Amino acid sequence: MTSNRPAIIRDALGIGIATGAYALSFGAISTTAGLSVLQTCALSVLMFTGASQFAFVGIVGAGGNVWAGVATAALLGTRNALYGLRLSSLLNATGLRRFAASHFVIDETTAMAIARQTPAESRLAFWATALILFSLWNLGTLIGALATEALPDPRVLGFDAAPPAAFLALLAPRLRAREPIAIALGAALVALIFLPFIPTGVPLLIVAGLVVLIGLRPSR
Amino acid sequence: MIWASVLVASAACYAIKVAGLSLPQRYLQDPRIQRTVPFLPIALLAALIATQTFSTGHQLTLDVRAAALAVALAAVLLRAPFLVVVAAGAATAALLRLAL
Numbered sequence: 404m405t406s407n408r409p410a411i412i413r414d415a416l417g418i419g420i421a422t423g424a425y426a427l428s429f430g431a432i433s434t435t436a437g438l439s440v441l442q443t444c445a446l447s448v449l450m451f452t453g454a455s456q457f458a459f460v461g462i463v464g465a466g467g468n469v470w471a472g473v474a475t476a477a478l479l480g481t482r483n484a485l486y487g488l489r490l491s492s493l494l495n496a497t498g499l500r501r502f503a504a505s506h507f508v509i510d511e512t513t514a515m516a517i518a519r520q521t522p523a524e525s526r527l528a529f530w531a532t533a534l535i536l537f538s539l540w541n542l543g544t545l546i547g548a549l550a551t552e553a554l555p556d557p558r559v560l561g562f563d564a565a566p567p568a569a570f571l572a573l574l575a576p577r578l579r580a581r582e583p584i585a586i587a588l589g590a591a592l593v594a595l596i597f598l599p600f601i602p603t604g605v606p607l608l609i610v611a612g613l614v615v616l617i618g619l620r621p622s623r
Numbered sequence: 624m625i626w627a628s629v630l631v632a633s634a635a636c637y638a639i640k641v642a643g644l645s646l647p648q649r650y651l652q653d654p655r656i657q658r659t660v661p662f663l664p665i666a667l668l669a670a671l672i673a674t675q676t677f678s679t680g681h682q683l684t685l686d687v688r689a690a691a692l693a694v695a696l697a698a699v700l701l702r703a704p705f706l707v708v709v710a711a712g713a714a715t716a717a718l719l720r721l722a723l
Contacts, residue, residue: 421704428709442629449633452640454664458671459632465675469628477635479667485660487643488651496644505640561717564688567672568695568712574668575699583665590666591673598674599681610670611663618659 407524411515415531418511422453423539428569429456430547435562436464440548447544451537452509454573455479461566462604471604478611486513493517493525507533586614687719 426447433443438460446456455476462472487508493516496504507529516529551557578584593613594606601609650656676688695712703711 424704424706425709428706432709438625438629442625445629446633449630450636452636454668455632455636458667459629461671461675463625463628466680469624473628473632473635475667475671476632477639479664480636480639481663482660483636483640484643484646485651485656487640488646488648491644492648494644501644502641505644506637508640508643559717561691561713561715561720564691564716565709565713567676567688567692568698568709569705570668570672570675571692571695571699571712572705572708574665574672577661577665577668583662586662586665587669590669594670594674595677595683598678599683603674603681606674607667607670610666614662614666615659618662619655 407519408527411519411524411528412531414515415528415535418515418532419535419539422511422536423543425453426540426543427547427550428565429453429460430544430549431551431557431562432457432565432569433460433464433544434548434551435557436460436566438463440545440552443548444541444545447541450476451506451540452480452483453540454570457566457569457573458607461570462607464563464566465603467604468602471602471608475604475607475611478608482510483508486510489513490516490529493522494529495522495526504529504533507537509536511536590614687716687723690719691716 429447430443433446433456434440438446443460446459450456450459458479459472459476462475463469487505490508490513494504512529512532515532516525519525519528551562554560557563574587578587590610590613594610597606597609672692676692677683677685679686691712694715695708698708698711
């Protein structure tokens with residue numbers, strides 16, 4: 404435990420700095436999409452789950468129904484529940500501590516915690532990553548949002564075209580097998596087929612519904 | 624309206640996280656849930672990429688954003704860091720708009 408402590412903190416700093424840079428682009432994309440600096444920062448403090456935040460501002464900024472944005476953010480956040488189920492025995496957090504820990508259950512903290520050998524190391528990795536990442540994520544968001552707001556027209560820098568690139572960077576690590584690639588292509592096609600006929604953002608909910616129907620079908 | 628949706632969406636995402644740390648472990652063992660939940664972000668991210676690249680309002684369109692996506696894809700395949708992928712996509716759109 405003591406010998407691994409510096410390595411755990413170093414890893415947490417590394418992933419925190421990387422996501423801090425990623426938060427810069429969230430701040431920039433969110434304010435370009437039309438959210439205020441305060442709304443942008445509120446999302447990073449309160450929602451604190453990257454893919455959901457990007458999707459939310461992407462849909463709201465594209466003039467979509469805000470409640471379709473809410474539903475998509477929540478659906479993208481469902482994986483955090485699976486992470487929590489895996490972490491609960493490691494963290495052993497009860498009472499108020501559990502409600503505090505919950506806010507930090509995301510991709511990065513889960514990956515760092517479950518990679519460790521002992522529960523004590525897992526707990527250290529979880530909390531170190533959580534606190535460093537939360538700080539830098541919010542700092543990055545604020546800087547990105549303020550810098551973009553200071554620009555006369557952020558569209559000149561192409562920030563309005565950046566969300567799909569951000570989604571792609573989030574999606575790529577999940578496409579390591581044939582089945583997820585097929586699902587991604589199918590989902591893209593279904594969304595485009597429905598897009599001309601229904602309110603903006605709603606094609607995403609149809610896609611999510613189909614995934615649930617396919618996933619929950621009785622196994623043979 | 625935006626503020627209300629920011630708060631509701633944040634509350635929903637937090638409730639989902641609390642549920643994960645609070646629900647009994649047996650939910651984790653259900654193979655259908657194991658299979659379905661990881662598919663959701665894949666399908667939703669892919670659908671977001673498609674709709675935000677190839678449409679304007681309710682019309683399917685092909686413009687500089689498709690080129691921006693192609694450059695971002697190249698950056699992803701070269702294992703570029705997140706910020707570089709986003710910047711490459713944005714810069715492609717900006718430069719093409721200047722050129723066209």
